[in-house]
Amino acid sequence: MLASVRECGKLGCREAAEATAALRYRERVLWIGDLVPQRDPNLLDLCGPHAEGLTAPYRWRRLDERTSPPLPVSAAGLRLG
Numbered sequence: 001m002l003a004s005v006r007e008c009g010k011l012g013c014r015e016a017a018e019a020t021a022a023l024r025y026r027e028r029v030l031w032i033g034d035l036v037p038q039r040d041p042n043l044l045d046l047c048g049p050h051a052e053g054l055t056a057p058y059r060w061r062r063l064d065e066r067t068s069p070p071l072p073v074s075a076a077g078l079r080l081g
């Protein structure tokens with residue numbers, strides 16, 4: 001059985017999910033990581049821009065542990081010199 005592409009969990013967003021977010025209540029951490037292979041009802045799948053725009057609740061910490069950069073280097077427009 002083929003896994004279908006998961007969509008971003010934000011209402012009204014149809015982008016493909018690229019990241020997974022989780023609220024760790026005990027540590028008060030908003031965790032963002034690479035998209036988990038299996039869909040988990042406790043986790044929130046997000047597209048790149050929505051993962052980027054996600055902010056931690058008041059007095060929470062935002063922990064971004066994604067291993068893949070949100071944008072390819074060539075698209076970032078960074079040029080030195």
Ligand SMILES: [Zn+2]
Pocket residue numbers: 008009010013014015046047048049050
């Ligand atoms: Zn989205």
